[in-house]
Amino acid sequence: MYFCTIMKRIIPILVMAILASCGPKPDKIIALSFDDGPSNVTADILDILKKEKVKASFFVVGSWGGDNTQDMVRAYREGHAIENHSWSHQYMARLSAEQMADEIERNADWIESFIGERPEFFRPPYINVSPLLHETVGLTFINGINCEDWEPGVDAATRTQRILDQAKDGDVILMHDMADNVQTVEAIKTLIPALKKLGFELVTVPELFKRKGITPQPHNGIVYSNALQTR
Ligand SMILES: [Zn+2]
Numbered sequence: 001m002y003f004c005t006i007m008k009r010i011i012p013i014l015v016m017a018i019l020a021s022c023g024p025k026p027d028k029i030i031a032l033s034f035d036d037g038p039s040n041v042t043a044d045i046l047d048i049l050k051k052e053k054v055k056a057s058f059f060v061v062g063s064w065g066g067d068n069t070q071d072m073v074r075a076y077r078e079g080h081a082i083e084n085h086s087w088s089h090q091y092m093a094r095l096s097a098e099q100m101a102d103e104i105e106r107n108a109d110w111i112e113s114f115i116g117e118r119p120e121f122f123r124p125p126y127i128n129v130s131p132l133l134h135e136t137v138g139l140t141f142i143n144g145i146n147c148e149d150w151e152p153g154v155d156a157a158t159r160t161q162r163i164l165d166q167a168k169d170g171d172v173i174l175m176h177d178m179a180d181n182v183q184t185v186e187a188i189k190t191l192i193p194a195l196k197k198l199g200f201e202l203v204t205v206p207e208l209f210k211r212k213g214i215t216p217q218p219h220n221g222i223v224y225s226n227a228l229q230t231r
Pocket of ligand 1: 035036085089125126
């Protein structure tokens with residue numbers, strides 16, 4: 001009798017708990033991205049992304065990549081996004097409008113030559129921007145939260161921790177696919193599982209905007225570190 005009374009109380013609570021766990025969960029989405037590739041660590045990064053079954057974005061530099069496009073073709077085939085980081089990685093705000101356009105179009109031509117698509121997103125080198133750059137470049141500008149992973153003195157564990165300390169829903173994470181950057185390769189081995197454990201889904205930058213219901217808007221003067229940013 002006592003058992004039945006207890007069960008009568010417990011069962012509705014259990015049912016509610018099960019229903020709640022099956023219901024729609026609020027999205028917690030983040031976009032991992034890598035600048036300056038392709039490089040000699042691109043394949044290692046791709047191997048980790050594949051093992052972890054997550055998607056990322058590569059903001060690439062054509063004059064550095066040249067004919068070394070096989071890893072970017074692989075990245076595209078494996079579902080990652082290839083985006084524009086300019087042709088020759090200059091302080092673009094110092095250029096003329098014509099030079100700015102050339103940096104973007106030349107790089108987009110290069111990307112199109114191996115994936116058949118032109119990028120929608122642009123990360124300005126050194127996040128060096130100007131009103132003229134926003135006016136001239138018809139792409140959505142992206143920055144991101146970073147961990148200074150271009151500094152050899154910042155070790156892998158610190159890189160991971162710095163990102164985890166900042167990460168929130170809608171963020172873009174900015175890291176570097178640059179020559180010999182093995183500490184970032186090491187960092188993402190722990191960063192990705194840790195983000196997953198915190199409930200984040202890792203998606204590409206285009207997917208992040210799509211999932212947040214944000215239509216990419218060139219010429220709006222925003223340099224997005226988070227898809228939900230409004231200025
Ligand atoms: Zn860069």
